[in-house]
Amino acid sequence: MKKPGFTTATLHSDRSKPIEHGATHKPIHNSAAFCYADANELVKVFQGEKAGFVYGRQGSPTSAALEDKITRMEDGLATISFSSGMAAISTTLFALLRAGDHMVASSFLFGNTTSLFETFAQFGIEVTFVDPTEAANVEAALKPNTRVVFVETIANPRTQVADLAGIGAVCQARNVLYVVDNTITTPFLFQPKRVCASLVINSLTKYIGGHGNALGGAVTDTGLFDWSTYPNIYDHYKKGETKTWGVVQIRKKGLRDAGATLGPEAAHHLAIGAETLALRMQRTCSNAQRLAEFLAAHPKVKRVYYPGLSDHPQYERAKSLFCGNSGILSFELIDGIDCIAALGKLEIVISSTNLGDNRTLAIPVAPTIYFEMGAERRASLGIAESLIRISTGIEDIEDLIADFTAALAD
The missing domain is CATH 3.40.640.10 (Type I PLP-dependent aspartate aminotransferase-like (Major domain))
Known part of the structure; x- marks a missing residue:
């Protein structure tokens, strides 16, 4: 066999x-x-x-x-x-x-x-x-x-x-x-x-x-x-x-x-x-790709970081190494938009610090997981104060896009 x-x-x-x-x-x-x-x-x-x-x-x-x-x-x-x-x-x-x-x-x-x-x-x-x-x-x-x-x-x-x-x-x-x-x-x-x-x-x-x-x-x-x-x-x-x-x-x-x-x-x-890792990762990667593309085209988003986007510095490397780009992506909002307030408008996406959950999770990076580093160290690592990290889950992608559409509408 x-x-x-x-x-x-x-x-x-x-x-x-x-x-x-x-x-x-x-x-x-x-x-x-x-x-x-x-x-x-x-x-x-x-x-x-x-x-x-x-x-x-x-x-x-x-x-x-x-x-x-x-x-x-x-x-x-x-x-x-x-x-x-x-x-x-x-x-x-x-x-x-x-x-x-x-x-x-x-x-x-x-x-x-x-x-x-x-x-x-x-x-x-x-x-x-x-x-x-x-x-x-x-x-x-x-x-x-x-x-x-x-x-x-x-x-x-x-x-x-x-x-x-x-x-x-x-x-x-x-x-x-x-x-x-x-x-x-x-x-x-x-x-x-x-x-x-x-x-x-x-x-x-x-x-x-x-x-x-x-x-x-x-x-x-x-x-x-x-x-x-x-x-x-x-x-x-x-x-x-x-x-x-x-x-x-x-x-x-x-x-x-x-x-x-x-x-x-x-x-x-x-x-x-x-036991279901492969099935979940296939859905997660697909959702993350679609969500990254949606956010990259949104007028209120300054930049999206995801290896599946062609403008990512290591796009070709990721494509050669991995059979998917995982579910982690992050994005910066344009100046003048409060990232915490924007996240507060999401209804499906959960505010949480975990990664890899079946549910989509989001967190404002600077005031939470990178808070102890201070603004100077964050800047040296390219962590913008408006950076939001997304751990994409396995929800229906149409629902996730609708959730972000509504949260960024005002």
Whole structure:
């Protein structure tokens, strides 16, 4: 039988391993502890000689089933789930970095990720922020002690598209760990493994879960990085095949020690939501394209940022990399129009800070998610005071366009 397609493989992922009582979904295992027939078996599980579960803080059968699903989606080696996307980023990097290390990161990162990386300096980890739309900027920032390059596929909220393939080639040539946040594109639209990513981050809260009813995050090891060359692997994790060293250290020094564990109920919600990812993303991308085109032609809109528009600086790159441009777009209103007042007139679109929900969400960027940066820093990042970010949902597009038409009419 040929390899199943994306949705088929996702739908039937749980059935690749035995499921209790013939259920079609992996059930919710709420137990915090797991018992074994004898102490020797427990010791083997603790020491990694045998597969199994020892304590809920390090995962459960329910989260493990979700991890298997994400690994298949990303065509990876293994996945570790966390309580949120930020937990996935912070625990992964703290498990792999040490004082004196250097990291290169996109200057267009999600605000909370930028805030986290700025905090790294307090722990002796230097971070250099660069424009990732040109791989040369990343290469120029590399140092002998650079351990990680971290970028997002499509930036939030201005939608810049990183030179993902070019950066991957640089990291490969310099043997630097390449971490790509795939949240905005999802593994349906793009698999970072194709551009030689070492690790892939996904905020499962967003499109993969899709319903705005559970928090979660994940890191997937693509299997491409040679961990035997990475200087920060602790000796007691250098067991078995070298390709597993990284994911074992992240699970032990990251998930176990930090305790940012994904609960079984949330894992179950996210696993069910993931089954319809492809269907939802197709509708979301279609709606976002139509809405972006409508707003671009509107007389009260100054500019629209969406990779699916031909005037986007990385339009051709997005077209070559992704099989859709996701559902995130942003736009600026012309001078004299209050963006908060305009959003207040929307009836279908919801004022909310989340992304990737089935419902369309909108937020004024400057006074909310980028407020702490201050006006000067916002201006340096091209964040206009009137910028509105839209996370397009799966509503009927005619209704969304009618809603924006009415809100911008006065």
